[in-house]
Amino acid sequence: MAAPRNKRKIFNDPVYGFIGIHNDLLFDIIEHPYFQRLRRIKQLGLTHLVYPGALHTRFHHSMGAMHLMTKALLELQYKGHELSEEEVFGAQAAMLLHDIGHGPYSHALENSMVNGINHENISQLFLSQLNGFFNGELELAIDIFNQNYHKSYLSELCSGQFDMDRLDYLKRDSFFTGVSEGVINYERLLNMINLRDGSLVIEAKGIYSVEKFITARRLMYWQVYLHKTVVAAEFMIMKLLKRAKEIRADDKQLFATPALDFFLRDEVTEEAFTHDPQVLQHFALLDDYDVFTSMKMWCTHPDKVLSKLSASIVNRRLFKVEMQNHPFTEDYLATLHQKTKRTYGISEREASYLCFHDKTTNAAYRAGSHHIKILFKDGSVRDIAEATDELNINLLSKPQTKYFVCYPKDIS
Secondary structure, eight states, rough: OOOOOEEEEEEEETTEEEEEEEEEEHHHHHHSSSHGGGGGGGTTTTTTSTTTTTOBHHHHHHHHHHHHHHHHHHHHHHHHOOHHHHHHHHHHHHHHHTTOOOOTTTTTTEEEEEEEEHHHHHHHHHHHHHHHHHTTTTTHHHHHHHSSSHHHHHHHHSSSSOHHHHHHHHHHHHHHHHHHGOOOOOOHHHHHHEEEEEEEEEGGGGGHHHHHHHHHHHHHHIIIIIIIIHHHHHHHHHHHHHHHHHHTTTTTTOOOHHHHHHHHSSSSSSHHHHHHHHHHHHHOOOOOOHHHHHHHHHOOOOOOHHHHHHHHHHHTTOOOOEEESSOOHHHHHHHHHHHOOOOOOHHHHHHHHHHHEEEEOOSSOOOOSSOHHHOOOSSSSEHHHHHHHHSSSHHHHHHHHEEEEEEGGGGG
């Protein structure tokens, strides 16, 4: 275990102010190229096309989440719960590295160019590699990340319905988008955390802050993360990458940075990630700049679909999007599809890249799944769904599905 630094490092964060790093190994992890890559991946993908200030990165978020983890652990120690230096470091490192497996533009890559593996799985692979690089000192962090450590509340703080990941992204995304509905009192929430029977609880004095936390999450999802124009942009880039991969598979000439070309030319599966170390090394070189640089070149590509999608994203000529609470009729979808086909003189299959429909679902709170527990003065513990009279948790727990269709504006 690395000794505390003689001279601490300080990062100036726009949301929390100064974030101090007091541990040699923690700072070395931050300095590693795997983690520095997160500086080149925007936290909210293409959301800046709707909210221009949303240009913060996964690096910002990971640092902020680690900072909140540190504050949470200090609060638990202050309330008499014993934590060793190794456990504190393990939880900090797990939180710092929780998003290290994210690819460019949020979830676009894992939904278009790699098969059967998500960013959580890739994060585990990065953690394993870093553990070898740092001589096995991340074993405890890996156990916490994988929810295998006996103090389960450390894993709850990393990944649960009230975790430092959500606490930071709500605060941070609200700050950078300017959407005030997402503002939460994170300090009040952290001051109210405690443990009961080895599980994380919130003291009853903080119940209104918990209610605000759940409500803010619901509002941020529909107003920011699942804003209809944001959804359209994200699906457009997924279609774009799939089209680029299809063109590259046909051995047609296609400009791409070397890191991106690796994932365009080969069928990358979970097995390839797991058994071929070179795949992870290529992924470690891939970021937003690879995709955007390639998109700029594709704006003039002879393929009508690829050039249309590229130019639409680069120049912010986003597709028309219609969103509603019930599915669109087959006749309406077929009409839009045929109009797209005729307007651009393309095939049925090609038209599916420019005119597409899907659905999106959100639930602000999932009762019974790492649920948020409220601790009352009499020692009783209840789920927030049972403890509050102000929130209709049953309503917030019910997944809300919205259906959407996207198509180029010039066909309507």
